Amino acid sequence: xxxxxxxxxxxxxxxxxxxxxxxxxxxxxxxxxxxxxxxxxxxxxxxxxxxxxxxxxxxxxxxxxxxxxxxxxxxxxxxx
Numbered sequence: 001x002x003x004x005x006x007x008x009x010x011x012x013x014x015x016x017x018x019x020x021x022x023x024x025x026x027x028x029x030x031x032x033x034x035x036x037x038x039x040x041x042x043x044x045x046x047x048x049x050x051x052x053x054x055x056x057x058x059x060x061x062x063x064x065x066x067x068x069x070x071x072x073x074x075x076x077x078x079x080x
Contacts, residue, residue, distance in 0.1 A: 006049025013042035 001009075017038035024031030 003049045010046025
Protein backbone atom coordinates (compact mmCIF):
# COMPACT_ATOMS: atom_id res chain seq x y z
CA UNK A 1 0.00 0.00 0.00
CA UNK A 2 1.52 3.31 -1.04
CA UNK A 3 1.40 6.52 0.92
CA UNK A 4 -1.26 7.96 -1.36
CA UNK A 5 -3.46 4.92 -0.65
CA UNK A 6 -3.05 5.50 3.08
CA UNK A 7 -3.97 9.17 2.75
CA UNK A 8 -7.07 8.30 0.72
CA UNK A 9 -8.04 5.60 3.23
CA UNK A 10 -7.73 8.16 6.04
CA UNK A 11 -9.94 10.59 4.13
CA UNK A 12 -12.56 7.89 3.56
CA UNK A 13 -12.52 6.91 7.23
CA UNK A 14 -12.94 10.54 8.18
CA UNK A 15 -15.94 10.80 5.86
CA UNK A 16 -17.51 7.63 7.27
CA UNK A 17 -17.11 8.90 10.83
CA UNK A 18 -20.08 11.23 10.39
CA UNK A 19 -22.63 8.59 9.42
CA UNK A 20 -23.52 7.47 12.97
CA UNK A 21 -24.70 11.01 13.63
CA UNK A 22 -27.20 10.61 10.80
CA UNK A 23 -28.40 7.17 11.81
CA UNK A 24 -28.22 7.02 15.62
CA UNK A 25 -30.58 8.79 18.01
CA UNK A 26 -29.11 11.68 19.98
CA UNK A 27 -29.17 9.73 23.24
CA UNK A 28 -27.14 6.80 21.86
CA UNK A 29 -23.56 6.74 23.10
CA UNK A 30 -22.36 4.22 20.50
CA UNK A 31 -22.59 6.80 17.73
CA UNK A 32 -20.29 9.20 19.54
CA UNK A 33 -17.81 6.45 20.36
CA UNK A 34 -17.75 5.20 16.79
CA UNK A 35 -17.22 8.73 15.47
CA UNK A 36 -14.32 9.36 17.86
CA UNK A 37 -12.71 5.99 17.06
CA UNK A 38 -13.10 6.46 13.29
CA UNK A 39 -11.76 10.02 13.41
CA UNK A 40 -8.76 8.98 15.50
CA UNK A 41 -8.02 6.05 13.19
CA UNK A 42 -8.40 8.30 10.15
CA UNK A 43 -5.90 10.77 11.60
CA UNK A 44 -3.38 8.03 12.37
CA UNK A 45 -3.72 6.43 8.91
CA UNK A 46 -3.51 9.80 7.16
CA UNK A 47 -0.41 10.81 9.11
CA UNK A 48 1.24 7.47 8.39
CA UNK A 49 0.58 8.05 4.72
CA UNK A 50 1.94 11.57 4.90
CA UNK A 51 5.19 10.68 6.68
CA UNK A 52 6.03 7.22 5.35
CA UNK A 53 8.21 7.35 2.26
CA UNK A 54 6.76 5.69 -0.75
CA UNK A 55 7.59 5.32 -4.41
CA UNK A 56 6.52 8.17 -6.62
CA UNK A 57 3.83 7.01 -9.02
CA UNK A 58 4.53 7.14 -12.74
CA UNK A 59 2.16 9.43 -14.56
CA UNK A 60 0.99 8.18 -17.95
CA UNK A 61 -1.99 9.00 -20.06
CA UNK A 62 -4.62 6.29 -20.46
CA UNK A 63 -4.16 4.48 -23.75
CA UNK A 64 -0.68 5.80 -24.42
CA UNK A 65 1.69 3.13 -25.69
CA UNK A 66 4.89 5.10 -25.26
CA UNK A 67 6.95 4.65 -22.08
CA UNK A 68 7.25 7.60 -19.72
CA UNK A 69 9.87 10.21 -20.65
CA UNK A 70 13.22 10.16 -18.87
CA UNK A 71 15.31 13.11 -17.82
CA UNK A 72 17.92 14.52 -20.21
CA UNK A 73 20.77 13.30 -18.01
CA UNK A 74 19.69 9.65 -18.20
CA UNK A 75 22.23 7.26 -19.70
CA UNK A 76 19.49 5.17 -21.29
CA UNK A 77 18.32 7.91 -23.61
CA UNK A 78 19.56 6.89 -27.10
CA UNK A 79 18.89 10.26 -28.77
CA UNK A 80 20.52 12.44 -26.11
